[in-house]
Amino acid sequence: MSSKPRVKPTSVPQVLQLSTPDGIREYQTRYIAAKRTHEVDCDLCGMSVTAGTAGNSDYRLGLHRTSCLLAQAKEQSKQARLAARQQAQAPLIPSAPQEESSDTGLETPGATTPRPSSPIEKQSLSCYLDELEDKKGCPGIGVKWTTGSVWGDYPYILHENPDIGWEPISFDSQTNTIYFRSDRCKGSSQGNSTKACQPCKQLPSSVTFANVQERAKEVKSHTNLRYLTSRQKDALIAKLLRQVEIMRTQLNNTKKSNKRNNTQISDFKRIIALIASEEVAGLRRILEQALARGSSPRKVLVILERTLRKLYRVRGGFNERELDISFLVKAIGGPKLLYALQKALGLTSVSTIRRRHRVPKLLPSLATPTSEEVHANIQAFFCPDIKPPPKFPNCSELPGNVMMFDGVALEGRPRYCPDRDAILGLCREHSSRMGPIDWKVSSVIQGQ
Ligand SMILES: [Zn+2]
Ligand SMILES: [Zn+2]
Ligand SMILES: [Zn+2]
Structure with missing residues (x-):
């Protein structure tokens, strides 16, 4: 029955091989010129069966022989039942003729090649066929599959496990019914062959079956994938795909931000290396202004590099300390030193000192100090314009002052x-x- 290479038609008789439950059997074909085909005789019933134009086709012979075997087995079981009934009715009749008659049940009259088979072989074959025939008799139990479609909402993959206990045998998609047969199916031997046997009938009310139905309706998050129906798997895959899509977007965003962060980190490293190796004039003011503008590290780096190459000079932004130092430099070292340090360290210019740093002036008295002179000097040193008072939170009043003199030269x-x-x-x-x-x-x- 397997595919054979195409052979040219021939009229020469051929030897046809057929694999049977008893092993390989050989059949001699004969060519029928009128039909332009080969024929072989069945070894069980002697009927002629077509064997193809080349005499090598065992397909029809195989089909015929199987049906022959089934018919024989049926006949045999019928004989056996008959004999049993006769035995029950007339227990005194010797049983030898009955055995003979049951034996002759297999010996089909007209067989051209009598089959030489042992009694044990006969018995096992008939048992097998009996079983086959019996199971064929029970139509199984039809269950209306209310969960959904019989194709999408039944977990067929369950039957990979042979211990499940039943299997679907047929489907009626119009009434949405699946017919199941229990593994313990007894077939029609019990009686009416059009009705299901007892184990099949009990199948829908079994706990395992009810669980399968329950899972097909509603699946829990921890249910094994093996128990899911095709539709539930589809839904799960769709859900997972959505999650994959979301996670892919998140991953892409993370990759981008990671790249950005890495660039920033490398820029910061370059800034630190630059500050460590070069003296940038007015560094504090450059960074302060860059922070106020919200400049990126890359921009700050560019500004620092341009400052080093004298292409950029930061303006303004001096704090009190820088003004004081500049003032001291000018007062002690003179304007020329201040100019040199202004270029080298980013101190203020002379004009800025003059504009920003108001120096209080102590007026010496020509003779005995008068109260006007004392007041004028106090005014000059402690006026809030000259010396802004220290800021105290939650205090609206001005703080007092203490004057101390020491080592007057x-x-x-x-x-x-x-x-x-x-x-x-x-x-x-x-x-x-x-x-x-x-x-x-x-x-x-x-x-x-
Ligand atoms: Zn036959
Ligand atoms: Zn059954
Ligand atoms: Zn004197």
């Missing part, structure tokens, strides 16, 4: 005071006879 040398147009520094004891007005420079010049 005296320089025994007169000095001209441009604010008063007067000479300062004369000995009070020896010049007490002269009025302070007389010592004003203008009066001296006028006096000359």
